[in-house]
Amino acid sequence: MTMTSARALALLTASALVLAACGDKDKTDGKAPASQARAVSVGRVETRPLGGGIEASGVLLARDEAVVGSELSGYRVARIYADEGDYVRAGQPLVQLDATLLRAQIDQQAAVAAQAQAEAARVSGLDGQGVLSQEQIESRRYTAKAQAASLNELKTRQSRMTIVAPVGGRVIERGVKPGEISGGGTTPWFRIVRDGLVELEADVNEQDLSGLSIGQPATVTLPGGQQVAGAIRLVSPRVNADTRLGKVRIRLPVREDLRAGGFGKATFGASGAAVTAVPETAIRYDASGLSVVTVDAGNRARQVPVRTGRRGGGWVELVQGPAPGTRVIVGSAAFAGDGDLVKPQPVSTAQKAAN
Incomplete structure (x- = not known):
């Protein structure tokens, strides 16, 4: 083999090694397998009423107990x-x-009362005749009345x-x-x-009380995420001097999941117009502006720019952004990288707004 041929063979061998190394690097630079996907909390873009609502937390109480x-x-x-x-x-x-003893007492007292009544009957018409003193006559009549009263008292006990x-x-x-x-x-x-009847007693900030009135609609969210429509029944005429909070009672329908002593969150004054909205915790703020991170059908995170509008009840209106039904990452996980493989974990409506 000549010197030139040997050099050519060496160059070919080196090139093959470089290409093999690059191939191995491409394999390791690929996307993470599903087993390494990051678990994230996921909500959805929704169409819902929104607008300038007042929120207050409270306790479920019996209206009358x-x-x-x-x-x-x-x-x-x-x-x-x-x-x-x-x-x-x-x-x-x-x-x-157990009325066993009481029945025996009633039978005994009935006999005593009957005897007293008979003795009172025997002196009937003897007033002023001198057969018996007036005092003796009145004593028998009083005894008959007293024994009858005692019998009635025992019968009243029996009825209770x-x-x-x-x-x-x-x-x-x-x-x-x-x-x-x-x-x-x-x-x-x-x-x-x-x-x-169970209703929510909510604590409302003093400055918000003036905007509430009896009969005004309110939405109560339970810890499990269930939402119950109600209306204001009572706005307290006084404010706690220490907390600067006033009590508001919200009338609710009869439901099995409304339990006295439970917790609830009330939203007052939200507008009835339905808008496209996402939980506030889904909004991502960075140097390029506002965005949300959606999750596609392949469970890949995709950063999508958005324009927002009104806020209320833990939700933000999307003037421009993904369509209703789109999955979005909420909470701190919203900073997942674009293209990352994720493992979606659905959260309740209440959690979406609270994360």
């Missing part, structure tokens, strides 16, 4: 007819007390041995147990939400 117990003391609880979560009607039996619901509604607490002795504690036996 009835507390049930026994007026009697010393009687054993024989039966319980209702439990937490039950809907009861006004007058429906809740607890039956069955404890009934004073109002119709949902039982939210039961504090009575079988075998318990009435009058032995301070815990209510039952708490009933009248007609099952």
Whole structure:
């Protein structure tokens, strides 16, 4: 082999090695496999009412609550007819007390009252005749009346041995147990939400109270993301001097997922016009302007420029941007790189606005 041929062979070998190395680099520079995809929280572009709303948090409370117990003391609880979560009607039996001892007392008192009445009857018409003193006559009549009153008192007790619901509604607490002795504690036996009506008591900033009025529509968002339409029933006439907050009560429909003691967030005054909007946490701010990061069908992140409009309730109007239904990354993950492979994790409506 000549010197020139050897050099040519060496150059060809070196070129092949460089090309192989480049091929290996291309393989490693490819997109990350699905197993290495970054998990991100994803919402959607939605068409929804938006505009200058006031937001306030609060607690779900019973509009009217009835507390049930026994007026009697010393009687054993024989039966319980209702439990937490039950809907009861006004007058429906809740607890039956054991009336065995009381019935015996009534029978005994009935006999005593009958005897006293008979003795009073025997002196009828003897007034002023001198057979008996007037004092003796009046004493027999008084004794008859007193014994009859005692009998009536026992019968009244008997009528209250069955404890009934004073109002119709949902039982939210039961504090009575079988075998318990009435009058032995301070815990209510039952708490009933009248007609099952639960409403939201929201704390509203002092400066926002003047913009609220009775009958004004409001939307209440529950922790699970469910939204419930309601209306303002009461605007408090006073403001807490320490917190500068006023109470607003929102009337809500009867629903199983409205539980007294739960949390809710109210939005007041949003306009009825539907616009294309995204959660505020989906908006990305950088030197090139505003944008959102969408997720395509292949789960690739794509940065899309947007123009925004009004804001309200944790949402931003998109004057220009992706169409409704488009998936968008929300929260800190919105800074995912353009073209990155991601693993979408859907979030609830409430989380979209809170992230």
